[in-house]
Amino acid sequence: MKMKGRVFRFGDNVSTDVHLSVKYRPPEHTLEDLKRDAFREIDPDFASSVRAGDLVVAGENFGLVSSRADAAVVLRELGVSCVLAKSYGHMFYRNAINMGLPVVECDTDAIRAGDEVEVDLEAGAVRVGDERIDFSPYPAALLTMVSAGGLIPFLKEEGDYPA
Amino acid sequence: MGQTIAEKIFSAHAGTPAKAGDLVVAEIDYVMAGDAKGPKAVDIFREAGLPFRLDPKKTDFIIDHFVPAFDVRWADDHVKIREFAGERGLNVFDAGSGVCHTIVTDEGRVGPGDLAVGGDSHVCTYGALNAVAVAVESGETASVFATGKLWFRVPKTIRVEFEGGIPEGVFAKDIALALAKEIGVNGANYRALEYGGSALGHISMEGRFTIANMAVDTGAKTGVMEADENTLAWARGVGREDAPVAPDADAVYERTIRLDVSSLVPVVAAPPTTDNVYPIEDYAGLPVHQAFVGTCTNGRLEDIEIAARIVKGRKLAKGVRFYVSPTSRKIMDAAAASGAIQALNDAGAVVLMPACGPCVSMTGNGVVGAGERVITSANRNFPGRLGSKEAEIFLGSPATVAASAIAGRITDPREMLAEVSA
Known part of the structure; x- marks a missing residue:
């Protein structure tokens, strides 16, 4: 599974409270409301300018704190094809894959906003210009899972992990 | 390259x-x-129309949070659990059996080298048995x-070395809290x-369950202990013959933390977080209104017995409520046989059924009001966890909780323990 797109760049410790700030959220909200205001605190133009296939690249502890699966769903629904970060909040990491959003832990220091990057989950490689950044590749089961849209859709389609 | 215990257990289970x-x-x-997250798992499972392929012996439903059910929605959830388990021949530990993590460790559900999961933050308790x-x-x-x-994504490992002798009056909870402070x-x-x-x-082993229980309160995915004779004796005692898993001598750790337990004193975690840990003398004398010994952290036999030893022959301070919940029916039996339950009752404590009880407000048990202060053997002290956000929750060992309940103020247990021993 390969993704190619433009980079939106965030820093360290972007918590799920920034993904989905309660500041802008009406009490009765839909997924559309959450999408419109995603990351508004740190990048007011993110939601309006992100295009299908684009990537989010961050530093340490992306998606810290909460177990809110919406934080991953919003990124997927905005068309983000993959997230690259140096480390993750563990709930966000699991929720992302369970919701069908590929997340990769790798060194992101060399990646800048607006870069065109290519990610190969199977090979465990990110390409930025002439640079190659390696990461632990996705096993076949997880590739199928993110393609299917997450853990439960994957099991509905496949029934079980491949032998 | 050598492997940590977690890497070995994940390798063995991934093949x-x-x-x-x-x-x-x-x-x-x-x-x-x-019964907190199980009902939603049942809903998702049913809605997706998935086949049940897990060996039925590898799971239990344990009803411990919302008991006795205080709202129809929880009663309905319990009905859902019993129906689902009944259809598939799954075991249910129903209301009053005890707190889930005590049941799992004490009924031999998990043993050394196992990989277990569960729908509760403190599943990591089983790590004391050399399991992930x-x-x-x-x-x-x-x-x-x-x-x-x-x-799974195999986690990096932080090695924790406990060194030195344990001083009188310092308990596993003090060690767990000291480690929480160290890690954050x-x-x-x-x-x-x-x-x-x-x-x-x-x-x-009971103390080790306390320490492993609080691994998650440092953000850890899991905490796993090396096995020794005590671990294997416990495992045999609950009918298990698993081989223990040791780390390789050249295992790679992200870092190593050395905790000299001989330097510890009784501590409390003050609000608002579990790592806000200080020697008890820093808070000694603050009035308390509710005290609780119980929970998956500290509701085992030695916890109930130390509390009973401290209160025996004494009376609770005026204005203090002291709840005690032995965390399984077996522990209740043993505490009754040893006289601990009688001593607690005589002192004015209220012995509650084996369940989660006044640990978290969602259980509908023993919530507190604005301006009240709680001293508890539980694992979390976030404002609002036990009702009013204007209440303060302090965490301490069962000895600290019992001593504070007698004095009516946050109290170092060592003086009362010395009197009891004399």
């Missing part, structure tokens, strides 16, 4: 050598399904029902803690 950072699909030995145990979401539980497997509430994010060191052998 492939795995190191920190690797993504694996692993066989699950045990799934704990409770990880908290999961309801959809993940549903997926394990369907496949017997789950995907999120300092071990997505890591496994691996506990060992010369002091581990001096900590009872």
Whole structure:
């Protein structure tokens, strides 16, 4: 599974409270409301300018704190094809894959906003210009899972992990 | 390259050598399904129309949070659990059996080398048995029902070495809180803690459950202890013959923390977080209104008995409520046989049924009002956890809780313990 797109760049410790700030959220909200205001605190133009296939690249502890699966769903629904970060909040990491959003832990220091990057989950490689950044590749089961849209859709389609 | 205990357990269950950072699909030995997250797992499982392929012996539903049911929605959830389990021949530990994590460790559901998951933050308690145990979401539980497997990213390991002798009046809870302070509430994010060191052998299995229980309160995914004779004796006692898993001498750790337990004193975690830990003298004298010994952290026999020893022949301070919940029917029996229950009752404490009780407000038990202060043997002290956000929750050992209940103020237990021993 390969993704190619433009980079939106965030820093360290972007918590799920920034993904989905309660500041802008009406009490009765839909997924559309959450999408419109995603990351508004740190990048007011993110939601309006992100295009299908684009990537989010961050530093340490992306998606810290909460177990809110919406934080991953919003990124997927905005068309983000993959997230690259140096480390993750563990709930966000699991929720992302369970919701069908590929997340990769790798060194992101060399990646800048607006870069065109290519990610190969199977090979465990990110390409930025002439640079190659390696990461632990996705096993076949997880590739199928993110393609299917997450853990439960994957099991509905496949029934079980491949032998 | 050598492996940590967690890397070995994930490798054995994935059928492939795995190191920190690797993504694996692993066989699950045990799934704990409770009444807080279990019902949603049942809903997801049913809605997806998945087949149930997990060996039914590898799971239990344990009804411990919302008991006795105080609202129809919880009663309905319990009906859902009993129906679902009944259809598939799954075991249910129903209301009053005890707190899920005590039941799992005491009934031999998990043993050394196992990989367990469950729908509760403190599943990591089973790590004291030399197992890897990880908290999961309801959809993940549903997926394990369907496949017997789950995907994981193998965590990096932080090694924790306990060294030195344990001073009088210092208990496993003090060690767990001291470690929480050292690491911080999120300092071990997505890591496994691996506990060992010369002091581990001096900590009872019950104490080890207390320490492993609080791994998650440092942000860790799991905490796993080295096995020794005590571990294997416990495992044999609950009918298990598993081989223990030791780390390789050249295992790679992200870092090593050495905790000299001989330097510890009784401590409390003050609000608002579990790592806000200070010597008890810093808070001694603050009035308390509610005291609680129980929970998956500290509601085992030695916890009930130390509390009983302290209160025996004494009376609670005026204006203090003291609740005690032995965390299983067996522990209740043993505490009754030893006279602990009588001593607690005589002192004015209220012995509650084996259940989660006044640990968290969602259980509908023993919530507190604005301006009240709680001293509890539980594992979390976030404002509002036990009702009013204007109440203060302090965490301490069962001895500290009992001494504070007698004095009516946050109290160092060592003086009362010395009197009891004299």
